[in-house]
Amino acid sequence: MSTSIDVLGIGNAIVDTLARAEDDELHRAGLRKGAMQLVDEARAAEIYAGMGPTTVVSGGSAANTLTGVAGFGLSAAFIGKVKDDDAGREFAHDIRSAGVAFDTPFASDGAATARCLVLVTPDGQRTMNTYLGACQALGPDDVDERLASAAKILYLEGYLWDPPAAKEAFLKAAKASRAAGRRVALSLSDAFCVDRYRGEFLQLVRDRLVDIVFANESELHSLYETADFETALRALAGEQNLLGVVTRSEKGVVVVEGETKVAVPAYPVEQVVDTTGAGDLFAAGFLAGLARGLPHAGSASLGALAAAEIISHVGARPQKDLLQLARDHGLFA
């Protein structure tokens, strides 16, 4: 993998363990519905013990996105750290078999491969509990600057700010990419993640290390510390040299760039089964469109299409042929 990469992603490499749960179970377990919480191994074991029968699938926010990018027929690569254990081998198998180049060396000792315990309530909302494990071992040595500067778009998840050395990997890749005149996209990941790193995320934008930001409404509100959507959107549009992409669930998507604003509707979904990965797959479609040179409205529609596919089943990796789906909807030639 070298000069032909469309999108390179860096993120926490995680295996998801999903189970259905009722709202009162979340409440009893002291979990914050709809959010991602970091947990240690003991707390993870405690939550797991209380969970119903599970489905185990590869996950990780940026990793999900990159499988989507590959699913749209673009060339994709991923950097992330797993351990050489069952879950780690499963992660590597799954991302490679989805067509994503993945060459980050396995950690041979230290913590186990990261796990995210996901409780899915009857409304399709997911509540996530992440044990970071081997993700903490991702560092700048895992970033090949030639690869970062060769990819048309570098995609980074805000969650990378949690494991300390991963932040260094993030910055190394972003600098190499920007120095080569490439685009760097940041997903804000989660409103509480934004709350933890608000100043640093804004600084990345203002330092022009990041020139595309993906956010959902609650992340956007958290970024600008306002409960008013229009105020927050204006603040985002007011950032210099930034393409802002805001997802609003069933209300669709708004793309802002300075004075320009484009709104695109969501695709109707028969039944929302599990929203895990909706934002990740939206980003996949948008990035695929961007890399293919589509206008922002077309890219946003591709994103909305991929999000609609992912929320109609359990798990955050696509089960349909996204390229075919895009063609069926007239979004790709």
Place this chain on the structure above:
Amino acid sequence: MSTSIDVLGIGNAIVDTLARAEDDELHRAGLRKGAMQLVDEARAAEIYAGMGPTTVVSGGSAANTLTGVAGFGLSAAFIGKVKDDDAGREFAHDIRSAGVAFDTPFASDGAATARCLVLVTPDGQRTMNTYLGACQALGPDDVDERLASAAKILYLEGYLWDPPAAKEAFLKAAKASRAAGRRVALSLSDAFCVDRYRGEFLQLVRDRLVDIVFANESELHSLYETADFETALRALAGEQNLLGVVTRSEKGVVVVEGETKVAVPAYPVEQVVDTTGAGDLFAAGFLAGLARGLPHAGSASLGALAAAEIISHVGARPQKDLLQLARDHGLFA
């Protein structure tokens, strides 16, 4: 768990790894569509390497059945052998959290927990490749005769005839159960499994160690070595003191007992996603009805309902509340 068990199941304790596959992929990999093949570790690794992104869920034929029995609100217990590894702990967690008593000691050394690599084709058919691993360590010591004789129904899968010591466990349990005047049900499991053990399975019936047999059409044809359904059905009905339950996919179910024959239609399914577990969940519904004292037609309808639920999603463990479903369809009070 002692005197109040409705159904006790003994089977191979397996974790399923499922991926979608096209028909020509099966062909290229030399796999026999729709069947279960035993594979060694090296062959399993080879098949896995060629599989697409996977979903990992607990499986095992009788284990699936027992989670269904518990899902219908009956008391259920399972005996099966896993190793104390990630997959084994997952199996134990999942079956217990589904409400099934599971106390078989983990194997602390030897082969890994059994895996079944399942390739699901676009028509929803599953092609299974089983690495038996720790299942080979199940033996008569794992069977508590008091438990076997206390359960209203003992349910055994034909696949148990594959690992040699499991057969001994099967016979020990069946003898204890019959001596206590209980019912013993055998699932024929798979047409090729019947082909391997035809004489022994028929002997179990003729020795009255088994008094209920579950079969699908191809298993029934294999048992009596005839391609004619009516001939095979007559042969089954002609076995002394046997309740024969034959599932015919979309053609429904036929229950025979001597001169008596009852036919029940299948439930319509909007889209067949994955037939993995259809027979297992049919058996769950039938056994639940039998344990609750329903007439055979009602038990068969409960089975058909559970089968319809399982084939409408990926994986062989129920995702809906079966008891509620049965009530909604007027099958349970």
